Each structure stands twice: as C-alpha cells, then as structure tokens.
Amino acid sequence: xxxxxxxxxxxxxxxxxxxxxxxxxxxxxxxxxxxxxxxxxxxxxxxxxxxxxxxxxxxxxxxxxxxxxxxxxxxxxxxxxxxxxxxxxxxxxxxxxxxxxxxxxxxxxxxxxxxxxxxxxxxxxxxxxxxxxxxxxxxxxxxxxxxxxxxxxxxxxxxxxxxxxxxxxxxxxxxxxxxxxxxxxxxxxxxxxxxxxxxxxxxxxxxxxxxxxxxxxxxxxxxxxxxxxxxxxxxxxxxxxxxxxxxxxxxxxxxxxxxxxxxxxxxxxxxxxxxxxxxxxxxxxxxxxxxxxxxxxxxxxxxxxxxxxxxxxxxxxxxxxxxxxxxxxxxxxxxxxxxxx
Ligand SMILES: NC(=O)c1ccc[n+]([C@@H]2O[C@H](COP(=O)([O-])OP(=O)(O)OC[C@H]3O[C@@H](n4cnc5c(N)ncnc54)[C@H](O)[C@@H]3O)[C@@H](O)[C@H]2O)c1
Numbered sequence: 319x320x321x322x323x324x325x326x327x328x329x330x331x332x333x334x335x336x337x338x339x340x341x342x343x344x345x346x347x348x349x350x351x352x353x354x355x356x357x358x359x360x361x362x363x364x365x366x367x368x369x370x371x372x373x374x375x376x377x378x379x380x381x382x383x384x385x386x387x388x389x390x391x392x393x394x395x396x397x398x399x400x401x402x403x404x405x406x407x408x409x410x411x412x413x414x415x416x417x418x419x420x421x422x423x424x425x426x427x428x429x430x431x432x433x434x435x436x437x438x439x440x441x442x443x444x445x446x447x448x449x450x451x452x453x454x455x456x457x458x459x460x461x462x463x464x465x466x467x468x469x470x471x472x473x474x475x476x477x478x479x480x481x482x483x484x485x486x487x488x489x490x491x492x493x494x495x496x497x498x499x500x501x502x503x504x505x506x507x508x509x510x511x512x513x514x515x516x517x518x519x520x521x522x523x524x525x526x527x528x529x530x531x532x533x534x535x536x537x538x539x540x541x542x543x544x545x546x547x548x549x550x551x552x553x554x555x556x557x558x559x560x561x562x563x564x565x566x567x568x569x570x571x572x573x574x575x576x577x578x579x580x581x582x583x584x585x586x587x588x589x590x591x592x593x594x595x596x597x598x599x600x601x602x603x604x605x606x607x608x609x610x611x612x613x614x615x616x617x618x619x620x621x622x623x624x625x626x627x628x629x630x631x632x633x634x635x636x637x638x639x640x641x642x643x644x645x646x647x648x649x650x651x652x653x654x655x656x657x658x659x
Contacts, residue, residue, distance in 0.1 A: 444498070575592075
C-alpha cells in the first residue's frame with residue numbers, strides 16, 4: 319500500500335478550502351495541520367473539517383517534523399516567503415498560481431528547492447485537466463494538422479483582487495495550458511488592459527503570445543464581465559476544436575472545418591476551397607482536475623519525481639507574465655520573452 323504523506327496547508331480562504339477538501343479526501347494523504355492567520359477562518363474550517371489540527375501560526379507547521387509537505391494557498395504576495403520558509407524547513411512544497419509575483423523570487427525558490435532536493439510544484443491546474451491531456455494528444459498526433467492559432471477567454475464577474483491584476487490572477491492558467499499544448503515558448507508578447515475599479519490594477523487584460531513559427535495565442539481575462547466563459551479554441555490546418563470548460567458535459571467540440579487549396583481550379587476564387595464537415599463531441603474520460611492535481615503532487619512527493627508543473631514550469635509562465643506586464647504598462651508594445659530552460 320502507498321505510504322501516507324503527512325501534509326500541512328497554509329491559507330484556507332475561498333480556494334484553499336477546495337484544496338483542503340481534496341487532500342482530506344485522499345486516502346494516501348493525511349492533513350496533519352492547517353493554518354490561516356485569520357482566527358475566524360480557522361474556526362469556520364474547524365467546523366467543516368473535524369479532525370484536522372488548526373493553527374494561526376505558520377511556525378506550528380514548519381516545526382512539526384512529521385509534516386513532509388506544505389501546500390501554500392494564501393494570496394500570491396505571500397507565496398515567496400511562505401514557500402521559501404517551508405523549503406528551508408526541509409518540506410516539499412505545492413504553491414498555488416501565480417507561483418510568485420516576481421521572476422527573480424521564483425528563481426530563488428527553484429534554486430533553493432533544487433539545492434535541498436525538495437519537490438516544488440506550482441498549481442497550474444489546467445495541466446492536470448483531462449481535457450488538456452486529450453487536446454495535447456490531438457496536437458501531438460496531428461489530428462488538428464498544423465496549429466495556426468489559439469484564443470482563450472477566462473472571464474466572469476468575480477473576485478476582485480487588490481494586489482495582482484487580472485493578468486497575473488487568471489492568465490497563468492491559459493499561459494501554462496497553451497505552452498503545455500504546444501510545447502514551445504513564445505518569442506514575444508503584446509498586452510493591453512485597463513483599470514476601472516482600482517488604480518493600476520487592471521480588471522481586464524488582452525494578451526497575445528507570438529511564436530517564432532507564426533503560431534499565435536490570444537488570451538482574454540477579466541473579473542469584470544457579464545459572461546462566465548472558460549473557453550479555448552484551437553484553429554488547425556486540418557481541424558478546429560473548442561474546449562468549453564463551463565459545460566458540465568460535452569466540453570470538447572471537434573470541427574472538421576478548414577480551407578483547402580485545390581489543384582484543379584479555374585479561377586483564383588476556386589483556389590481556396592472551404593471544407594465544412596462534421597462536428598463531433600468526443601468522449602473525454604473524466605476526473606476532477608483539482609483532485610488529479612493533488613494526487614500528482616502526492617505521487618511526486620512519495621516517489622521523488624519531478625512534477626509536470628514544477629518550479630521551472632512556474633518560471634516559464636512567470637517569464638511570459640512579466641513580459642506581458644511590461645507590454646501592458648507601455649500601451650501594448652511588443653516585448654521579447656526571455657526563455658527559461
Ligand atoms: N487554481 C485555481 O483555479 C485557483 C482559483 C482561485 C484561487 N487560486 C489561488 O489560490 C490562492 C488563494 O486564493 P483565495 O481565493 O483562496 O484567496 P483568499 O483571499 O480567499 O484566501 C487567502 C487566505 O490566506 C490567508 N492568509 C493570508 N496570508 C497568510 C499568512 N501569511 N499565513 C496564513 N494565512 C494567510 C487569509 O487569511 C485568507 O484566509 C491565490 O494564489 C489564488 O490565485 C487558484
């Protein structure tokens with residue numbers, strides 16, 4: 319039987335509770351202690367999850383030698399300090415997205431984890447979504463043909479953050495997913511956005527990643543929008559596919575549509591021939607992405623293996639975010655992305 323991993327979690331807010339619920343429901347894991355600096359939150363969580371030790375002091379987790387791994391689910395401004403202290407205390411670490419708010423801090427965390435031989439995983443949940451794995455196979459197997467361009471939207475009327483803007487809050491999901499699917503690095507990005515509710519914190523952002531081979535990926539994120547959308551469209555030379563994550567079922571729509579060049583054309587108008595074929599709704603074997611992500615972390619801790627979304631994956635996403643932020647603050651000028659190994 320798999321060894322039980324003893325974990326501690328810091329940050330028990332809106333999302334932290336979901337992580338706690340998942341870790342708590344996994345047999346091969348025991349949540350030994352959970353921490354939130356807010357005592358009212360601790361009291362609420364102790365009502366919901368009986369049997370988990372609650373504390374307002376993070377040191378209680380760090381000082382507990384039985385705790386092997388720490389889950390960090392606080393606001394991102396605290397990620398660096400809390401994750402670093404956990405690594406220094408000899409713990410493996412799962413950090414929610416956005417990894418940290420500064421690329422240099424991210425590099426320091428990766429270096430610390432590597433030098434202490436600790437597992438460091440970033441909560442890029444879309445890399446664990448069953449549909450993402452399904453679409454990656456489409457791309458790799460050439461079902462879509464050459465991927466021309468992609469666009470995604472992650473918008474709703476939702477939680478307004480007061481430190482990180484919509485780009486940093488939401489786009490890590492899209493950037494990590496797009497780079498995971500394409501397995502390549504953008505060479506430059508452009509981004510625009512606007513702050514309506516709070517000075518300098520953009521509520522809405524539009525970002526485009528440009529790849530060296532002309533592939534293009536556009537990302538629209540906002541917490542100030544009447545629609546709830548979690549949608550990705552991929553346009554390929556052979557087929558096109560839409561991943562609609564707000565649907566409970568039939569999340570993937572595959573379109574046999576495209577434009578083919580004809581050899582037997584008489585006029586230029588006949589040269590490009592529209593192909594309008596079937597739409598299919600392939601069955602994608604399911605699983606809750608968050609549970610799959612938690613299971614992956616535990617497996618990496620147990621087997622000492624590299625997480626799919628390890629610290630270096632976190633750095634790759636940060637390098638794109640940082641370039642996009644620079645572009646956004648300069649009115650959308652193209653900014654080169656420095657590639658991270
Ligand atoms: N993967 C996803 O889909 C997803 C979704 C939502 C949020 N998130 C991420 O999860 C993280 C938390 O987001 P949230 O919505 O739960 O935020 P939140 O503000 O609701 O909760 C944060 C909690 O952390 C606590 N906290 C803050 N600093 C602390 C410290 N130093 N020590 C102990 N507790 C501390 C706060 O008291 C609060 O209860 C963020 O990084 C966010 O981006 C991820």
